[in-house]
Amino acid sequence: MQERRAMTETGLRKLAFVLLVMLILYVSLAGGM
Amino acid sequence: MARRFGAKFSRRGGEAEGPGAWRGAVRTRAGGRVNLLFLAPLPLVWAAFTSGAVGLALNLGALGLMLLAAWLTREGIRAQEVYEARKVARRPAFPRKIAASLLTGAGLGLAGLADGGAALAAVIYALVGAALHALAFGLDPLRDKGMEGMDAFQSARVARAVDKAETYLGEMTGAVTRAGDRQAEERVARFQASVREMLRSVEDDPRDLATARKYLTIYLIGARDATIKFADIYARSRDAGARRDYFALLDDLEENFTAKTRDLLRDDSTDLEVEVEVLRERLAREGIRPTNRPT
Secondary structure, eight states, X not given: OHHHHHHHHXXXXXXXXXXXXXXXXXXXXXXXX | OOOOOOOTTSOOTTSOOOSOTTTTOOOOSSSHHHHHHHHTTTHHHHHHTTSHHXXXXXXXXXXXXXXXXXXXXXXXXXXXXXXHXXXXXXXXXXXXXXXHHHHXXXXXXXXXXXXXXXXXXXXXXXXXXXXXHHHHHOOOOOSOBSOTTSOHHHHHHHHHHHHHHHHHHHHHHHHHHHHTOHHHHHHHHHHHHHHHHHHHHHXXXXXXXXXXXXXXXXXXXXXXXXXXXXXXXXHHHOOHHHHHHHHHHHHHHHHHHHHHHHHHHHHXXXXXXXXXXXXXXXXXXXXXXXXXXXX
């Protein structure tokens, strides 16, 4: 149970990181358009 | 002078493999992912130089904020790793990851403003960015660790002693790098591993600090000074005799540190035995025997 929660947490963190990078890319690319 | 090729994990010819210098080493998380944070906002440079004076200022400001945030994130992760490696630790003095989250939000908001978009869009970028950053990297450890049940004075002393010992170890590493001898670097790393074992043991039981203090100050300062002298001499003259003497000194020191650490651990188990004995005796003196157990 605890292991599964840790895995979910890692997955969430990874997802948040990907979204963050995408957001930064989007904002910084959109600025130049 | 020719130098045998090799790096930290290369096989070493002709030298007996001792206990690994890298025991207890863990991979740092302040690597690949964080580097992306430095790269992602770079397109702002292009945006800055194609959008007039105000756009230039806003975009470069945003870029600066986000790069600062990326750097703070890395420092925050490192600080947290140090915090997690220790059993007794104070919380980081400056919450770097939280600051990084805020700065990322501010940078995104500024970039959104530069985009010519509405203020609302900028605010949304800022909020979402800060939240995502906080989710992705977490918050800094906000409370002291391992200090429960210890008085603040004692735990502060331990934390201070460990900090100081780590400073000496850092100075040793810096000095031996100057010598430009890979084996010496590895030898020092191995010695440091044994010192760190003692540090962990002291953190476990702060009462050990009194007996270990001599080791963590006088001997470590001696080791550091010897390392600096060795590095100076060896960098200049490649004196094999100096190297041999220095290695012998490290051998002695390491043996002593290991033996002392073992002593500290044994003391701990003696303490436990005494405690158990005393408690048993007191129970026996109460004169009550459990009835459901055959005597």
